[in-house]
Each structure stands twice: as structure tokens, then as C-alpha cells.
Amino acid sequence: MIDIKGLTCGYGEKMVLRDIDLSVKKGQFFGIIGPNGSGKTTVLRAVTRLVKPVSGSVFLDGTDMKNLNFSEIAKKVAVVSQSMPLLAMTVREFVLLGRTPYYNKLQFFEKEEDMAIAVKVMEMTGILHLQGALMSEMSAGEVQLAFIARGLAQQPQILLLDEPTSHLDITHQAAVLDLVKRLNRHEKLTVMIILHDLNLASEYCDSLALMDNGKIKKAGVPEEVLDYRTIEEVYKTVVVVRQNPLSMKPFVMIVSEEVKKKCEKGS
Amino acid sequence: MKHRKMTFLLPAACVFLVAAAFVAIASGSAGIPLRRVFTIIFEGKATPEYSILMDIRLPRIILGFAVGGALSLAGVILQGMFRNPLVEPYTLGISGGAALGASVCIILKLHNFLPMTALPVSGFLGACLVILPLYFLNMRRSVLHMQGILLTGVMTSFISSSLVVLILAISRTEELHSIVFWIMGSLEEPSWVLILIVAAVSVVCFFLSYSFAPSMNALSLGEEEAAHLGIDTERTKKQLFLMASLLTGISVSLTGIIGFVGLIVPHFVRIMAGYDHRRLLVLSFITGAGFLILCDTIARTVIAPIELPVGVITGILGGSVFIYVLSRRFMSGRSGGAL
Numbered sequence A: 001m002i003d004i005k006g007l008t009c010g011y012g013e014k015m016v017l018r019d020i021d022l023s024v025k026k027g028q029f030f031g032i033i034g035p036n037g038s039g040k041t042t043v044l045r046a047v048t049r050l051v052k053p054v055s056g057s058v059f060l061d062g063t064d065m066k067n068l069n070f071s072e073i074a075k076k077v078a079v080v081s082q083s084m085p086l087l088a089m090t091v092r093e094f095v096l097l098g099r100t101p102y103y104n105k106l107q108f109f110e111k112e113e114d115m116a117i118a119v120k121v122m123e124m125t126g127i128l129h130l131q132g133a134l135m136s137e138m139s140a141g142e143v144q145l146a147f148i149a150r151g152l153a154q155q156p157q158i159l160l161l162d163e164p165t166s167h168l169d170i171t172h173q174a175a176v177l178d179l180v181k182r183l184n185r186h187e188k189l190t191v192m193i194i195l196h197d198l199n200l201a202s203e204y205c206d207s208l209a210l211m212d213n214g215k216i217k218k219a220g221v222p223e224e225v226l227d228y229r230t231i232e233e234v235y236k237t238v239v240v241v242r243q244n245p246l247s248m249k250p251f252v253m254i255v256s257e258e259v260k261k262k263c264e265k266g267s
Numbered sequence B: 001m002k003h004r005k006m007t008f009l010l011p012a013a014c015v016f017l018v019a020a021a022f023v024a025i026a027s028g029s030a031g032i033p034l035r036r037v038f039t040i041i042f043e044g045k046a047t048p049e050y051s052i053l054m055d056i057r058l059p060r061i062i063l064g065f066a067v068g069g070a071l072s073l074a075g076v077i078l079q080g081m082f083r084n085p086l087v088e089p090y091t092l093g094i095s096g097g098a099a100l101g102a103s104v105c106i107i108l109k110l111h112n113f114l115p116m117t118a119l120p121v122s123g124f125l126g127a128c129l130v131i132l133p134l135y136f137l138n139m140r141r142s143v144l145h146m147q148g149i150l151l152t153g154v155m156t157s158f159i160s161s162s163l164v165v166l167i168l169a170i171s172r173t174e175e176l177h178s179i180v181f182w183i184m185g186s187l188e189e190p191s192w193v194l195i196l197i198v199a200a201v202s203v204v205c206f207f208l209s210y211s212f213a214p215s216m217n218a219l220s221l222g223e224e225e226a227a228h229l230g231i232d233t234e235r236t237k238k239q240l241f242l243m244a245s246l247l248t249g250i251s252v253s254l255t256g257i258i259g260f261v262g263l264i265v266p267h268f269v270r271i272m273a274g275y276d277h278r279r280l281l282v283l284s285f286i287t288g289a290g291f292l293i294l295c296d297t298i299a300r301t302v303i304a305p306i307e308l309p310v311g312v313i314t315g316i317l318g319g320s321v322f323i324y325v326l327s328r329r330f331m332s333g334r335s336g337g338a339l
Helices: A040-047 A070-076 A091-102 A112-124 A140-153 A170-186 A198-204 A228-235 A257-266 B006-026 B034-043 B048-082 B094-107 B118-137 B146-170 B173-184 B192-210 B213-219 B223-228 B233-255 B261-273 B277-301 B310-331
Strands: A002-011 A014-024 A029-033 A055-060 A077-080 A158-162 A190-194 A207-212 A215-220 A239-243 A250-254
Touching (some): A002 A040, A029 A198, A040 A055, A040 A158, A070 A091, A077 A140, A091 A140, A112 A140, A140 A170, A170 A198, A215 A228, A228 A239, B006 B034, B006 B048, B006 B277, B034 B048, B048 B213, B048 B233, B048 B261, B048 B277, B094 B173, B118 B233, B146 B173, B223 B233, B261 B310, B277 B310
Parallel strands (some): A029 A190, A029 A207, A077 A158
Antiparallel strands (some): A002 A055, A207 A215
């Protein structure tokens, strides 16, 4: 679905990604993890063509993305980003903006079909009862659901999410990720998600890529990537990795400085 | 906060525009009552009253319609693009450039050679002189930097107003008078051709801008979000910027600097109608046109036979209506209608 081959890119003179290879298969739930500033968001921007490759290329369904225009990309790839607009705009209006790539040149108003799709995606994300509420008056969790609904209104094949769970409590973290998982399993939506929380990444993703300083340090299933030696090296933090007794996925625990000192004395 | 329905707002705006035009055609020092206005126009006889209506009042109404609409439209476009509610058509220094062009024209006495066109043409050239460097200085690797445009624009505005002051300081009394009057702005314009050009550009730009409405809605979420929604943001920004500049440039070069219209009308409409540019563009154009016609009527009748600068009225009337609407909004505990 997405094939990144030898990608080097960045902003101005500064190269953020250096010679990256990454492949996301159709129907996969693919997670990108890594420390701040390691280039996770830039990978995402390269997939939406906001950052153009200096060398290498990004293929979408076998087509080099430099041959696609913005509205063609927007019909295939939807993005749920971190930014939060505080606009005096209702949820329904916001979700309908997801239909923008489908507007004809001289079409100014949404058709019945667009309205029906908007209602359907608001139902899927559980925000239909909020459709008349203003975006600026909703909670962070509801805003995130509205962003996902807007993404779904684009009827994409790929959903890109950039840290959708930061600022959310665990109720909403689980709600958002469970929703994305359902969409992935039932609607066959390919998901590429950036997560900060290693345990959420481990729990929800089929496959992970760990980024470090503009390169991919390790990629594979969570059990391979979330190895304590790799994590300690990349994050420069002492951790203990155990298994979640229910899901059998790896679980990463941070070891604080105080505990570390106690253990060193004890041994 | 619920915004009012378009089925109410659009007719209301149209009624306002038509009412403003009727009041304008019927008021003035000649004191022709509204009943007689129509009989005079339809009889079409070359009476003095006929020529007052057709040669003095009607051109002002058409120019007021065109310039009021153009400035409001430019205001909506720029506020949407910059996502900054304080930006208005004059922020970018277009008006300063036009004022500089006109001042140079007056001290060089160019209007002795081309009495009708020298002032508007040099005003327009002055506006272009500001816009083009502004555009190209902020274009890097085919990306238009919006914050850069805003800052350079404000600075150019300062530079050109300093130069105008310099010209004022070294010019003689009668020139001083013409420059100050030009800068204060007025809808008096003897040339029908120029009036019709401005009206045509204004109306054509209005229809063109409407085709950008969905893109502008997406842009109000930010450039990156708009790109995610399939908008070619760079191309859209460039086209919109040039359109807003053209609208401002032609308005300013013909009528001088009529302030506040491009700032207050878009704000006022946004409070009433919400964020959606499909509403904002239409309503702002119509309301702005009616507002300027009304202000001009007040300016030339309130202490007749002396004519006040129309900018004084737009400022006082527009500002107070705006503060009233805003304070009612705060008192009823609603959030502001700004971007």
C-alpha cells in the first residue's frame, strides 16, 4: 500500500530523514514509535506530499506520489493530525470539510450523497448526537473523534494518525484506538499511526517501526521491536519489559533513578 | 452560539443594499423627494434635476457599490488566508503605495497633461510597486510565506506613509490640500469609464472568488490541514493574494483611502453568519456595498453643503455598530465571532 524507498528529506538545508525504507501492507495496523525529534511526523508528511523527497520516493499503491496531485492523494489518504483548531464551526460542518476533495470545479455546496456520508461517519465514530455542537466547545476526546470522522468522510484507503491519544485520559485513549482498530478490521482500512506510548503501540499495532535520529532502528512485530536493550539504547532510559498477561504483548515499564540506585546498592 | 440562517441573512442584506441606494438617490442639497425621482428618471428629459440624479448621484452610488463590495471582499479573503482577524486590505501597504503614487503625481503636476486619468493611474502604479516586491520577496522555492507577507506589508506601509509625509512637508499649500483630500478618500469621480471599470472588476472578482469558497473553508483550518483535504495550497494562496491586491488596488487608486470598510464589514458578517466562506463572500460583498453607499450619503448630507470625508463616517458608524454588536454578544455570554 505504502512503499517508502531510500527516502531522504527534510526542511530547507536540514535533512530529517536519511535513506529510509519502509513498507506498509494493505490492511495493516502499522505503528511508528521513537523519541521526540526522531522524524516520525516527517515520515507522515512525506506520505501526504507536504514534504518532498530530496532523494528516493514514496509509492502509493505502486504509483510514485510525485505523479499524484493533492486531491487525488486526499481521496486515498486521510490524516488525523495533532493540531486543534478552535473554530466557531459545528461538528457537522467540520466533518463535511472531509468531502472537499470530491467537489467538482464549479460545485459549491455538498450534495445529498455528501450529507449521507457525513451522517454515516458521525454515526460510526459515535458523535452523531454532537453534530450541531461547536468544535470550540467540545472536549479533547470528542475533537479527536470528529477529526477521525472527517478523515473517514474522505473515504480513504489509508488513515494516518499523528499521536491521536496525547492529551487524552485512558477512557478516551482506549475509545479512540478501539475505534481505529474496528475500522481497520471491519472496513479494511490501512492504518499508519504515530504513538508516543509504547504500551499502546504494543497493544494495538500489528507491526512497529522504531525510529531513531532520522533512521529506522528496528521494524517488525511488537515482540521483536520492544526489546529492552533496543529501547534502552534508543530512549537512553532504563526499562523492564514484561508480558501483558491477557494479550501476551510486551509491556514496557520505566525504572526511575531512585529505584535504579537502590537496585545497584542491593546487588 | 447559533448563527442565523442564510434564508434570513441574504434577503436582509439585499434589502439593506437597495434601501441604501434609494436613500442615496433621494438625498442631497437639491431636495428631490423619492416620489419624484422615478418620474424624473423615466421621463428622461434633460432637466437640471435629471442631470443631478444621473450625473452626480448615480455615479457615486455605482462607485460606492463597487468599492464597498471590493474592499469587503478583499477583507474576507485576506482574513481567511492569514487566519488573522486584524488583517484588512490596507494592512499590506497597498493603500500606502497608492497614496505615495498619487502624491508624486500631484507634486509633479502630471494631472495637467492627463486630467482624468493621471491620479488613478499613478495610484494604481504605486499600489503595484508595493505588491510586486511584497509577493516576490516572500516567495521562496515556490512557497508563499504568509507571515513574511504580513510583516513586510506592515513595514512597507510605514515606509510609504513616511514618504507621503515627506512629500507633504516639502509641497506648497495648494498641493498639500489636494494630497490630503486625496488621502482622505471620496466617492466623487467624474469619469464614467473609470467607474465602470472598477464596477466590472469588482463584480467579476466577486464571482471568481466564489469558486474559491470551498478551498477557503479548508484553508481556515490551516495550510497543512487544507493540503490534507486535497487543496493545492500554494496555488490557491497566490491566486487569492493577487485577487485581493487587485481589488484593493483599483479601489484605492480611484477613491483614495476609505478606511474600516474592509475590516469591519467582514467581521460583522462573520459574527452573523459563521465561518463558512460560501456565505461570507456573498454577504460581505452586498453588505459592504450597501454600507459604503449609506456612509457616503451621510457624509455629503449631514452638514451640507460641506461634504465630510466618507472615511470619517465609515470609521465612526462602522466602529460603533461593531462595538455594540460585540458587546451584546459578550453580555449574552456567547463566544466571539472572530476566526
